[in-house]
Amino acid sequence: MKGLKTRVVAKAAEAVLAERQVCCCPQGVQRPALVPTEAETGQLENLENPRDEVCCDVSQARWTQKAVIVSDTGSPAQQGNSEEEWFMIVHAAAEAAGCWVSAGQCLRLMGDLDGALVCARQAVQVSEDAEAQLLCLELSCEQVKAGHETTEAFLCMQKLHKQPSLRRSQAARAAEAVQKQPSEELTLAGWELFVMCTAKEESGSNSDLCGLTVAAQLVTRAAELQKPSEELQRLLALASQAADACRAPLMAELRSGSGAGSWAIRQLVLVAWSQGQALGRSGQWSWSSAMFAAGHQLLASCEAPPPVPPSPAPDRSSARAREFVDARAWCLISDASAQLQQAKEDGGSLKGAMALLEKAHRLCQRSRELEKQGIHGEVPFSSAASCQRRFLILVLLEFEVRCLEGVAEQELRCFVDEATSSERLSVKCLLALSKIAASQSRRRLAIHCLQSYLIRSTGGSDPDFEQILPAYREILSLHACRNDCLEVFDGILNVLKSKSVNVSDEREKPCVKDEIQWLVATAWNNGAHFFRLQHYRWAEEWMKKSLALAKFSPGLPSEKMTEGYMACLKHCT
DSSP states (O other), X not given: OTTOOXXXXXXXXXXXXXXXXXXXXXXXXXXXXXXXXXXXHHHHHHSSXXXXXXXXXXGGOOOOXXXXXXXXXXXXXXGTOOTTOOOEEESSHHHXXXXXXXXXXXXXXXXXXXXXXXXXXXXXXXXXXXXXXXXXXXXXXXXXXXXXXXXXXXXXXXXXXXXXXXXXHHHHHHHHXXXXXXXXXXXXXXXXXXXXXXXXHOOSTTOOSHHHHHHHHHHHHHHHTTOOHHHHHHHHHHHHHHHHHTHHHHHHHHHHTOSHHHHHHHHHHHHHHHHHHHHHHTTOHHHHHHHHHHHHHHHHHTOOOOOSSOOSSOOHHXXXXXXXXXXXXXXXXXXXXXXXXXXXXXXXXXXHHHHHHHHHHHHHHHHHHHHHTTOOOSSGGGSHHHHHHHHHHHHHHHHHHHHHTTOOHHHHHHHHHHHHTSTTSOTTHHHHHHHHHHHTTOHHHHHHHHHHHHHHHSSSSSOOHHHHHHHHHHHHHHOSSGGGGHHHHHHHHXXXXXXXXXXXXXXXOHHHHHHHHHHHHHHHHHHHHHHHTTOHHHHHHHHHHHHHHHTTSTTSOHHHHHHHHHHHHHHHO
């Protein structure tokens, strides 16, 4: 019909419905009859292509009538209403919202974004429908791109997050809408919504890796923006759910070690690991523990069970399995370490840390079994040096946890002897164990560790006195009584005599000379102490030890020392 200007073509209610309600009827416009008049029918039929103009999928519509068109001539605008005013006839709020959404989509296609947004807002007011909220979000984001505030867009996004019936396709539309506007916070919220819906809908072999890939991008960007630890932990948990949802295709990809899913898992674990380390360095032990636990959860959720029967020869999937086992062990050990530090600060329980260490022990055992089968990983976590370092840290952590839990000293000595009997454990580990024991006021246990270290260190043909003599000094400092140290000095003299040490030799390091001189001075000072107390027998013993040690360090005032010793002997006779 010539002169007709179409503003909105909306779907109206089904004609068969008994009760109908006017959702919006402009002032001065009467409610029409259920059946359109001949003039109205002619107007609708004479439209060139109403279906294309409104972009309406009639095949999905249950509506059987069309609304009246607002036109230039004879329109409600001539009765004092604006050209955009229109009305719909519906029988329920959900159908009313559908009408408003259809109208908003039409206006959006025609370029009237303000009018479309008004319709979208009306749809949201009528019903909390997902399509209505989604349209409102899309239009709000377009306004954000034009320089408007993001308040309404954030409100729409929050409502979509609470929408239980939101489908993945709708979440994808939301994520696409927010990705094209300048607010990065809104973009992250859209990505999170998509991952949530993907994790909820997908399962089985028909799932894909889109949700997991977006989750990796989401977590990575959140870490770059230095989001709070609580938010990062929540996003990592969501990523773990996304990994569970696409387990079948993810496992198939991880066997080859390449692809989007493999990249996503590695990226997520890397973020969790780096965040855990950073939080640990700043003393935020509880959050550090949470990050390492999140990394372990991601790895555990996509670790494949061993093949049955086992593969006759190592392959790429076996190498991937070894890498996952090693990485999980490291996450557990780091988590236990963070829990240990937290317990030392607040006096909390260590049961959780001990349970993590037991799990790590089992994973290390599996890793050794895979290594015996000739299976080697291709990442640093699986290198021989990394595995040896991991075992060392595991022993130290378990020893400290046992000390803090009040385990009996005899049991701890057995633990030390059993742990250090392994060839994979460096002898220097005993020095670290002694430090831990001393920090827990377990002097005799610390001395036992140092004595074990000295036995293993002095047994070779070329002992390192740069390490041995400081160990002797530590033992001397741990003894509560001066005279208890006499046997230690006897041991030092025996070692020096058997190895023919001479600090005047240019091959000897300066620190060895300093250590021997410190021993000479300590023994002499002990003798002088007892001499002043007139305990001449003890004074004579200490001065004699000092003179004997002075022979290994030429340049000391041995003549004056001898004179003092002779004066002490006069009192002893």
